Amino acid sequence: MLLLSEIAAHVDGRLVGRGDFEVHALMSLGTATGDALTFCVHAPGRTVLDTQAGAILVSPELAERFSINRIITNDPYLAYAKASQLFRNPPVACSGMASSAVVSGDAQVGEHFAAGAGSVIGSGVRIGCCVTLGNHVSVGQDATIGDHTVIGDHVTVNRDCEIGRNCLISPGAVIGSSGFGYAPDGTRWERIEQLGRVIIRNHVDIGANTTIDRGALEDTVIADGVKIDNLVQVAHNVVIGENTAIAGCAGIAGSTRIGRRCRIGGRASILGHLEIADDVTIMANSLVTGSIREKGEYGSMIPVQPAKVWRKNLAWLRKLDRVIGKLVYWKGTAALQTLSSDNESDPKH
Amino acid sequence: MLLLSEIAAHVDGRLVGRGDFEVHALMSLGTATGDALTFCVHAPGRTVLDTQAGAILVSPELAERFSINRIITNDPYLAYAKASQLFRNPPVACSGMASSAVVSGDAQVGEHFAAGAGSVIGSGVRIGCCVTLGNHVSVGQDATIGDHTVIGDHVTVNRDCEIGRNCLISPGAVIGSSGFGYAPDGTRWERIEQLGRVIIRNHVDIGANTTIDRGALEDTVIADGVKIDNLVQVAHNVVIGENTAIAGCAGIAGSTRIGRRCRIGGRASILGHLEIADDVTIMANSLVTGSIREKGEYGSMIPVQPAKVWRKNLAWLRKLDRVIGKLVYWKGTAALQTLSSDNESDPKH
Amino acid sequence: MLLLSEIAAHVDGRLVGRGDFEVHALMSLGTATGDALTFCVHAPGRTVLDTQAGAILVSPELAERFSINRIITNDPYLAYAKASQLFRNPPVACSGMASSAVVSGDAQVGEHFAAGAGSVIGSGVRIGCCVTLGNHVSVGQDATIGDHTVIGDHVTVNRDCEIGRNCLISPGAVIGSSGFGYAPDGTRWERIEQLGRVIIRNHVDIGANTTIDRGALEDTVIADGVKIDNLVQVAHNVVIGENTAIAGCAGIAGSTRIGRRCRIGGRASILGHLEIADDVTIMANSLVTGSIREKGEYGSMIPVQPAKVWRKNLAWLRKLDRVIGKLVYWKGTAALQTLSSDNESDPKH
DSSP states (O other), X not given: OEEHHXXXXXXXXXXXXXXXXXXXXXXXXXXOOTTEEEXXXXXXXXXXXXXXXXXEEEOTTTGGGOOSEEEEOSOHHHHHHHHHHHHOOOSSOOOSBOTTOEEOTTOEEOSSOEEOTTOEEOTTOEEOTTOEEOTTOEEOTTOEEOTTOEEOTTOEEOTTOEEOTTOEEOTTOEEEEOOOOEEEETTEEEEOOOOOOEEEOSSOEEOTTOEEEOOSSSOEEEOTXXXXXXXXXXXTTOEEOTTOEEOTTOEEOTTOEEOTTOEEOTTOXXXXXXXXXXXXXXXXXXXXXXXXXXXXXXXXXXXXXXXXHHHHHHHHHTTHHHHHHHHHHHHOSHHHHHHHHHTTSOSOO | OEEHHHHHHHHTOEEESOTTOEEOEEOOTTTOOTTEEEEOOSOOOHHHHTOOOXXXXXXXXXXXXXXXXXXXXXXXXXXXXXXXXXXXXOSSOOOXXXXXXXXXXTOEEOXXXXXXXXXXXXXXXXXXXXXXXOTTOEEOTTXXXXXXXEEOTTOEEOTTOEEOSSOEXXXXXXXXXXXXXXXXXXXXXXXXXXXXXXXXXXXXXXXXXXXXXXXSSSXXXXXXXXXXXXXXXXXXXXXXXXXXXEOTTOEEOTTOEEOTTOEEOTXXXXXXXXXXXXXXXXXXXXXXXXXXXXXXXXXXXXXXXXXXXXXXXXXXXXXXXXXXXXXXXXXXXXXXHHHHHHTTSOSXX | OEEHHHXXXXXXXXXXXXXXXXXXXXXXTTXXXXXXXXXXXXXXXXXXXXXXXXXXXXXXXXXXXXXXXXXXXXXXHHHHHHHHHHHOOOSSOOOSBOTTXXXXXXXXXXXXXXXXXXXXXXXXXXXXXXXXXXXXOEEOTTOEEOTTOEXXXXXXXXXXXXXXXXXXXXXXXXXXXXXXXXXXXXXXXXXXXXXXXXXXXXXXXXXXXXXXXXXXXXXXXXXTTOEEOTTOEEOTTOEEOTTOEEOTXXXXXXXXXXXXXXXXXXXXXXXXXXXXXXXXEEOTTOEEXXXXXXXXXXXXXXXXXXXXXXXXHHHHHTTHHHHHHHHHHHHOOHHHHHHHHXXXXXXXO
């Protein structure tokens, strides 16, 4: 339970109504009960105005439309994010060290360290203060973990890797797996041992079962404030700039450098050895095969159609070059031939 | 070893031949040996009629084509599925609790509970009867697991999540990871704590290393009979209807609601905040960007061509708008211009 | 530290310069320091000639361009791969068995066995010599692991599966999960128990959080020398031929057979029950829906364009059949109608 006045102070909003109102939950407009706080981002419809919530986070423009207790703030969605942090249950519910957790004799562990059952801290590891590990976390030799970082169950942090402060690593993530590097030797593949590290800076979130490979010679680097969703693959020697967000199932191939404040959509793929500028948005399900030098939105997604319609369009796509060839033949003009000659150029943007 | 009569009773089929025939294995038509049971779904070719199997599950129409011991059933493939359950090896081979498994003092555990090495049952957890956990399973505080459910190695069930009866959760799956929710604060991302749960109903299968995020405020819900394959991402607040099947590597973004009896193909992606009707089939590798109101099959997959052919077609696709522009200019007629004006409409179906 | 002469012998190269030069690291041309070995694959530019490295792996053609200590070899990239193996840190940093590792009484374990904290070896397991397991590895009943194989943290090897010699299984991989097989029973799905195994031959690498399903009746087979990257899905009864390489996030559906020396690009998808010939390359992000009988390169990838451009092209693609219909109507000639009649044919290549 929190007092509404405490929440107003935490989100830096202006309170209208009872500061001693007791908030027992944070709920959405449509489902909120009388003891809950809710929030309103868009202009509300009639049903929304009928919310049963006891209090609301709301913008100055809309504040007068509600008669319940209000916290007025210019950005109610951001205020909701901040308020949510007061209501959270710790993602890892342990305090202190489980009896089955193992810390190497020469590892350094800061104050208020918590580790779940079976967690293993290797030789030479350094861990800051207020770090929490879930169950069965494995932290390899000489790795480091900064203050206030939380690491979920079954996470692997391989040797020598560095994780900064205030990070959240979700369950099953693998930090520092071996990069996919081989030299062809006739028909066989000779493994290239991956000698670099993964460096994760501060305030980084990594999703569940996401994999981040260590570098081949230099390091893979994830800068401050990067947010990565579940089941994302980040290959060796990738560098991701500050505050870039990467949605679920995306994949970044080796040695690609992504700029700052980019937004990479779900299942987007970025091939290797590319440079992506700052402030680039990649649409979901799209594929990047060349470097992107200018900020802006890029995509190659194809939404579904009814299968009957799609199959017809697809059949023409698969012979588009022959269709255009016929058109050029008919007309004998320079117009389409001009376009045709463009085909020699690189199909990358 | 099973008697053929026992199998016939289990699959509710009619036995022709020796009921005391001893079946030592279930094998495919082409590889079956004389002590094995096999099954025939399609009209068999000559080689198939030469099967070495000792017994066969077969339809009434085809039954007379075989002279070996037969179990006659209207749906031999379904009968094969049922028979396979008699031959299975338990997916988790433990009985009783491993000495290194840890159960919180205030957790409730039903009869015939088995838990592998290092499994951890948190405070307040409730587990039904005949539940089996593999090695290193982590069940968080206040979670619940229903009767006869089997949970594989290294699975994470985060706090407060609910799993129903007769479910199979495969190794490495993460149930209840934090949803990917952030509010932009200038250039930084403010984390939205995910306060909801994951609710998994009964007879649900979840594949290996699949991730299912907890809801932001309300819950993520997987209804009865849903089957989800490996490496699938289910984001926060998704709702999946009864008996829907989702193939490997698919991804469902936040707050999307999928109907009943849908079939989502491998690597299909469904964007967030959509509604998918009942009985919808999404082809493999396809992307859904808008709600689908009518049952039927939908797709946007593009099969490979030889690279030389594909590159030519692709080059034209990438300037299709300019090509069509030339055609409209030539003809000066209303025909293509009519199509052109459609371009203003939403590219969603 | 290694002597340059030792490295020259290991990579079978010709030494020019000081054999007693002490090499402390393997580094890239641009970053190498004076105590490091580097390598040069392409004709070097001016900055590269200015490398600070103390020694270099270089081809005969380029050897005279450098004045530092040299190891001359026909394939400097392959020599770099071999040299990297001298500098590697073991991927799993344990020696001997952790006190919390558990080996069943009837399991057989070879010499020089190392197992990390909490690793579990089930009943009837057979493990060769010089095998290393990380932390929390789970090896199920009757599984086998060959000599010199290394298995990372949190790997699941399910019962009866076989892993050969000199393999590397990265953290979080699941070997032998249940295949995705169900028979429809009206609206419900009846589970088909998966009775086969996974057979992994020798010199195979499997990436982090990759999943390989056991076979339904026969086995899933990964042949000698196959290399599989992170987050790849290999479904039941897939067979992958010798020395094929599969990049990250790829997916192979059930019962497909892939030939030898194939290269499957990142996020490529191959549908089920197909045959892929030897020496086939599938471009990244491409989808294979039909068997491929001839070696060569195949693709269906679509690279991004600026969103504004792509949306225009996409809008036409989504009505391509109607556009072509208009063209045919105008011209009344046989030309496009000939193409049109092709639409009846299978859209597979």
